[in-house]
Every structure is written in structure tokens, then in C-alpha cells.
Amino acid sequence: MSENARNSIYLWLTTVAFFGAFSACLHFDWVEGISDTWLWPVFAALLVVNVVQTFRGAWQRRASNPKNPNRH
Known part of the structure; x- marks a missing residue:
């Protein structure tokens, strides 16, 4: 696997994880306190x-x- 492909996969996974965590925080009111x-x-x-x-x-x-x- 090329370095560019690996970096693209890391970028997508990080972005999806960040927005998923942010969405979960808003949905479940984890940031309330x-x-x-x-x-x-x-x-x-x-x-x-x-x-x-x-x-x-x-x-x-x-x-x-x-x-x-x-x-x-």
C-alpha cells in the first residue's frame, strides 16, 4: 500500500471518528456537565x-x- 493511500485512509478514519464522537456527544448530552x-x-x-x-x-x-x- 502506498504512503498516499495509507494517509488518505487515516484522514478518512480520523474525520469519521471525530464527527461520530461529536455527534454522539450532542445526541447523548455527554457535554452537559x-x-x-x-x-x-x-x-x-x-x-x-x-x-x-x-x-x-x-x-x-x-x-x-x-x-x-x-x-x-
């Missing part, structure tokens, strides 16, 4: 980590591309 002081910063931190990993992966793909004229 957690204060807003902790809830939103944790979700924001997870979102930031996800976005940073996405851009890092895109940058690594771009940097490793042999057709990239800026490659050293």
Missing part, C-alpha cells in the same frame, strides 16, 4: 491541530514533488 470554560477551547485546539496537520501534509507533498521548481 462540562463547563464552557473547557469545552470550546478543547474543540478549538483539536480543530487547530487538524488544520495544521493538513497544511503540513500539503507542504510536504509539495516539497517532495520532483516537478516543483523551488525544490532544492
Whole structure:
């Protein structure tokens, strides 16, 4: 299995697991007892980590591309 295929599978599984957990939290009111002081910063931190990993992966793909004229 190629590295790109493995990364795509990890991305899909992570995304489905995250949205599934988020949906379950909303459906079963698991976040009812957690204060807003902790809830939103944790979700924001997870979102930031996800976005940073996405851009890092895109940058690594771009940097490793042999057709990239800026490659050293």
C-alpha cells in the first residue's frame, strides 16, 4: 500500500471518528456537565491541530514533488 493511500485512509478514519464522537456527544448530552470554560477551547485546539496537520501534509507533498521548481 502506498504512503498516499495509507494517509488518505487515516484522514478518512480520523474525520469519521471525530464527527461520530461529536455527534454522539450532542445526541447523548455527554457535554452537559462540562463547563464552557473547557469545552470550546478543547474543540478549538483539536480543530487547530487538524488544520495544521493538513497544511503540513500539503507542504510536504509539495516539497517532495520532483516537478516543483523551488525544490532544492
